[in-house]
Amino acid sequence: xxxxxxRTTMALRRTVGALAAQLRPLETTLxxxxxxxxxxxxxxxxxxxxxxxxxxxxxxxxxxLKYGSPSPVPQSFLPALGYVPEVxxxxxxxxxxxxxxKTANADTAAVGVWxxxxxxxxxxEDNGCAHFLEHMAxxxxxxxxxxxxxxxxxxxxxxxxxxxxxxxxxxxARTMKKxxxxxxxxxADILQNPKLDESAIEREKSVIxxxxxxxxxxxxxxxxxxxxxxxxxSTSLGRTILGPASNVRGMTxxxxxxxxxxxxxAPRFVVSATGAVDHDEIVALSEKLFGNLPTGxxxxxxxxxxxxxxxxxxxxxxxxxxxxxxxxxxxxxxGLPWTDADSIPLMLMQIILGGWSxxxxxxxxxGGIHGSSRLAARxxxxxxxxxxxxxxxxxxxxxxxxxTAVCDPANAQELAxxxxxxxxxxxYEVEPLDLERAKTALKAGQLMGADSICPLAEDIGRxxxxxxxxxxxxxxxxxxxxxxxxxxxxxxxRVIYDQDIAVAAVGDTTLLPDYNxxxxxxxxxxx
Numbered sequence: 001x002x003x004x005x006x007r008t009t010m011a012l013r014r015t016v017g018a019l020a021a022q023l024r025p026l027e028t029t030l031x032x033x034x035x036x037x038x039x040x041x042x043x044x045x046x047x048x049x050x051x052x053x054x055x056x057x058x059x060x061x062x063x064x065l066k067y068g069s070p071s072p073v074p075q076s077f078l079p080a081l082g083y084v085p086e087v088x089x090x091x092x093x094x095x096x097x098x099x100x101x102k103t104a105n106a107d108t109a110a111v112g113v114w115x116x117x118x119x120x121x122x123x124x125e126d127n128g129c130a131h132f133l134e135h136m137a138x139x140x141x142x143x144x145x146x147x148x149x150x151x152x153x154x155x156x157x158x159x160x161x162x163x164x165x166x167x168x169x170x171x172x173a174r175t176m177k178k179x180x181x182x183x184x185x186x187x188a189d190i191l192q193n194p195k196l197d198e199s200a201i202e203r204e205k206s207v208i209x210x211x212x213x214x215x216x217x218x219x220x221x222x223x224x225x226x227x228x229x230x231x232x233x234s235t236s237l238g239r240t241i242l243g244p245a246s247n248v249r250g251m252t253x254x255x256x257x258x259x260x261x262x263x264x265x266a267p268r269f270v271v272s273a274t275g276a277v278d279h280d281e282i283v284a285l286s287e288k289l290f291g292n293l294p295t296g297x298x299x300x301x302x303x304x305x306x307x308x309x310x311x312x313x314x315x316x317x318x319x320x321x322x323x324x325x326x327x328x329x330x331x332x333x334x335g336l337p338w339t340d341a342d343s344i345p346l347m348l349m350q351i352i353l354g355g356w357s358x359x360x361x362x363x364x365x366x367g368g369i370h371g372s373s374r375l376a377a378r379x380x381x382x383x384x385x386x387x388x389x390x391x392x393x394x395x396x397x398x399x400x401x402x403x404t405a406v407c408d409p410a411n412a413q414e415l416a417x418x419x420x421x422x423x424x425x426x427x428y429e430v431e432p433l434d435l436e437r438a439k440t441a442l443k444a445g446q447l448m449g450a451d452s453i454c455p456l457a458e459d460i461g462r463x464x465x466x467x468x469x470x471x472x473x474x475x476x477x478x479x480x481x482x483x484x485x486x487x488x489x490x491x492x493x494r495v496i497y498d499q500d501i502a503v504a505a506v507g508d509t510t511l512l513p514d515y516n517x518x519x520x521x522x523x524x525x526x527x
Contacts (some may be wrong), residue, residue, distance in 0.1 A: 017097060074435040076445060077477060084450050087460055087470045088279045094295050095267035098286045099460045099470060100279040103453060109275035110453040111282070112172025114461030116268035116301045119241045120166045120395075123260070127130045128208075128243020129259040131164045132251055135208060136171055137171065138162075139200045142193040146200075150187065158183055164241055166228075167301070167395060168465060174454060177276035181285055184271070188289035191264065196253045208248050215242070219328040223404065227330045230317040231400060231502035237310040265296030272461035275453035301396065310398040314500025314519070318509045326386065327409045327507035331419065331518060333499045335392060335399025338466040344479045345491040346392055346401060349426055351438035352488070353403065355389025356380050372437065375422040378492075384415040396466070398503075401495060408510035416513050420521035426489040426492035430485040439480050446473060498523045 007380045068086035085101040092098065119130050138160075140146040158175035160183070171191060173183035215221045225240045239363050242248070269290065273282045312334035336343050354373025379388050385407040393400045403423060449455040450473065463470050501519055505512055 061323065072433055072440060074113060074436060075440045075443070077443050081473055081477070083475050084447070084471060088278070088471060090283045091462070092266070092287055094291065094293055095271045095298060095465055096271065096286065096290050096293060098271045098283045099464055100277050100282050101456055101460060102277055103275050104230060106276040106453065107177055108174065108453065109171060109177055109273060109277050110174050111180055111184050111273040111277070112170060112457060112461065113191060114270040114272060114465055115169040115264065115265035116465045117169050118165050118167045119239060120236045121263060121304045122236065126238070126247070126259060127239045128247045128251065128257050129255060130169050130206065131241050131243065132204070132248070133194070133256055133259065134162045134164050134169065135204050136194055136196060136256065137190040138202065139197065139204070140195040141189045142195060149523055152182070152186060156182060160186065166237060166241060168462065169311070170461065172457065180273065180277060181326060184285055185289060192293065196256055198253060201251065201253060205251060209241065209245060212242055212245060220406070223328050223330055223506055224502055226317050226319070226506065227332060227400070227504035229331060230315045230504060231312055232310050233313050233315065235310050236308045237395065260327045265299070266290065266293040266484040267295060267298055267300055270291065270461045270464045272457045274457040274460070306394045310395055312398060312502070314502060316503035316515045318505045320509045320511070321506070322508045324507035326406055327412055327505065327509065327512065328406050329402040329503065329505035329512060330402060331401045332402025332502050333496055333522070335394065335401035335495065337397050337399060338394045342351070342491045342494065343394060345483050345487050346495065347442060348435065348438045348480070348483055349488060349492065350390045350392040351441050352426070352430065352434050353390035353422060355387070357382055357387040359387070373434065375419065378418050379415070384411050384418060388415070388419065412512040420518060424496060424522050424524060427489055427497040430488045432485055435483070435485055439483070442480055443477055446476065496522055
């Protein structure tokens with residue numbers, strides 16, 4: 001039997017050798033013979049400088065490398081920056097800021113009001129007011145009923161929406177060019193003259209309570225509320241946006257009116273319009289519609305941030321439910337505020353860590369998930385999770401930076417080890433190729449957002465509130481390009497290395513490592 005097997009093996013080798021000899025002329029013709037020998041661990045781990053040099057030399061001659069490369073190369077977006085619309089900003093006498101960006105040949109416009117007010121600036125007694133007001137905004141004003149509001153927007157063929165976050169409240173509309181002024185008039189009316197009818201308030205209480213019940217059934221929705229509650233415990237950032245059920249049931253017209261008087265002031269308003277808009281027209285319209293908005297003594301939200309800063313507390317909260325089929329958990333360290341000099345490297349660190357989802361796979365184009373990262377590769381190849389990803393949340397004086405995952409409870413320990421290894425590893429080693437790929441993804445994502453008028457309007461409004469000015473893409477790209485691998489490691493040493501963590505978990509947490517195990521893996525033991 002051994003002799004027979006040996007003969008079979010030798011015959012197979014002769015066959016393969018003959019086939020290779022026949023294919024060599026074809027390799028030379030197509031240019032395959034010039035390709036370097038790539039490591040089997042994946043193209044993203046390619047680190048041989050000689051191989052990279054060979055790839056770049058053959059790029060122009062080889063049809064398979066002419067329009068792409070297995071390794072990331074520095075991308076110049078300077079030509080694209082010439083097509084990014086200019087942003088004009090005007091400050092009215094009462095402190096309200098008006099910002100516009102005109103898109104050539106556009107027939108539609110996005111216009112809205114970004115308010116420097118959210119659930120963070122509420123007290124424990126009125127927590128939930130900002131979100132409640134969002135619901136009441138569409139229930140009628142002093143001169144428009146709820147029905148007429150709906151008809152007016154629908155007759156334009158437009159779209160009117162609103163949302164509330166921890167530090168901002170936004171009301172925006174998408175309309176045709178000729179209806180931009182009408183849409184801004186509707187938004188100004190619902191912000192300054194809400195009817196706040198007692199019967200409507202009572203009806204809306206039941207709507208919000210049902211909304212809260214539905215949200216509580218979705219672990220992925222409440223996970224970040226739990227994470228904020230433990231990370232920023234005893235501070236306003238730890239409260240939820242919807243507020244507790246007791247506050248919703250006790251909400252009154254006076255509470256809503258007081259919130260409007262306190263926080264809806266001109267210096268905290270930003271009117272942002274993009275698309276088919278004219279700056280002078282929007283400024284004139286804003287003066288007419290918001291000219292009587294109170295100044296509030298010129299105060300901004302910084303006053304409330306100083307009164308109740310977001311203190312981070314290393315801690316954890318676990319909601320153990322053995323009957324849950326999936327475990328949802330998040331691990332985070334204290335992040336950085338919007339205006340911190342290291343906020344840009346932190347954005348790149350998020351992309352370097354990356355993420356992956358069983359349902360959708362990697363989403364490289366958005367820049368939010370880096371599908372070729374080591375974390376994504378290890379999770380996908382070993383089937384450790386349904387989804388995993390890094391997140392980066394900025395606030396006025398602090399932030400959260402970390403990772404979240406959904407997995408089978410049996411995989412919790414191995415997945416936690418994989419996540420913490422990559423998380424803590426940023427302080428020790430960063431592949432230049434990964435950093436270059438992250439820079440390209442971040443810059444491409446910014447340019448893609450500028451191509452759509454709604455994301456652009458949101459970006460302008462958010463930047464004026466958080467930075468106090470609009471940062472041109474050229475400046476942003478220069479800041480991104482200035483980041484090196486040493487910068488990433490320095491920021492990781494500042495933010496991650498041996499730092500306290502916050503952990504939130506929902507599901508069967510039996511096999512999820514304890515807090516001290518996770519805390520210990522914010523650094524490596526190296527001698």
